[in-house]
Amino acid sequence: MDNDDSTALQRLIDKDQIIDLVHRYSYCVDHRLYDEVVELFTEDCVVDYGPSWPPVQSRAGLRQMFGDPDGGYAATSHHNANVLVVFEDPDHASVRTSVYAWHQRADGSTPCLWGYYHDAVVRLPEGWRIAERRLRALGTQDWNMEMHPAHGHDG
Amino acid sequence: MDNDDSTALQRLIDKDQIIDLVHRYSYCVDHRLYDEVVELFTEDCVVDYGPSWPPVQSRAGLRQMFGDPDGGYAATSHHNANVLVVFEDPDHASVRTSVYAWHQRADGSTPCLWGYYHDAVVRLPEGWRIAERRLRALGTQDWNMEMHPAHGHDG
């Protein structure tokens, strides 16, 4: 295997692991596996889900934000698509992922959001982790919180 | 190409084929290609779509469940996401796939389900096939059937 092939294979493996990381987030959130969710992030992760909350600045802060697995929405589905990975160097990449987030409240109403996660991911000795995540909204329905808009940012 | 690279490449190829298998299911169901759908399963497949139906125990039983391509819903869209593949050995894997299933009845109403397929897939001489599929619901709208819940299972 020559050097070019080895590099190309490694790049595919890395991309596959990064896409898994993004998918695993949604699986764990929707199954309320909050202790597992935060393991997908770096210890000093920055997570900004909108102007209604102060940005999270650590894994512990993120765990606190998720709260009690028995509280919150009656159900959620974070449906990802269109994962786009751009490598900055072999150990850092930026990721854009479409999310269709369907939620159900106890009263049966279903607030929904369509948008994109803007992530920075980093390779640690234990694997790829999310270092930064920002949510940008394309649109919402029955959603009573202010969000960062998708437009007017770094396209 | 050394042994490690060969193994890593084969794993990527297998994962790609398994993801195709999951995607092909939804394509064929939504296009009512029911004879093709059942070719994606093993002969003795176990398919459990909820407590309202007895679990299917064979490919022939699955074909019977799908019924007449001209009957059933006026339209369906099985939109997959978040495909997560975990290999147990080189020939067996478990798969979790998010599904947003939109249906349209003849009267125009649109029952919807958000959930996960829990699959066991196996490599046969002719390729990867689904040996077991269980559907677990995160939530539903206008859905008049009892479903297996996503929570309280093997996370």
Place this chain on the structure above:
Amino acid sequence: MDNDDSTALQRLIDKDQIIDLVHRYSYCVDHRLYDEVVELFTEDCVVDYGPSWPPVQSRAGLRQMFGDPDGGYAATSHHNANVLVVFEDPDHASVRTSVYAWHQRADGSTPCLWGYYHDAVVRLPEGWRIAERRLRALGTQDWNMEMHPAHGHDG
């Protein structure tokens, strides 16, 4: 690396680039990056989004169809899934991609379409590009245009 491995690796790389191409389309459309969208197509691309419009026959025609980034819908989300790539030869492939297209009008109403893109993609010196794209609808809601149906076509 023997010839078989090299061919298999190249196929995975090509497929990854084709999937990125499909994803990038949706990202660019939803962020109104119309000049970037048309760069994803060949100069003589054929794009047919339904019988309500004459099919586009060139990249310039496609750019014209998208129109003014400040006009049109208040918001859109083109959520892809189930990307299926079939290679015809090393430089040509056909692609089927599920799309859940959510739109929001200025009056707050939300026309939606569930369907499949049927693409022909080609390898050019600068990379993979979309040569043909046809949209086939499985179903719609609050959608006041006639569409090509998904059924009764080439499966």
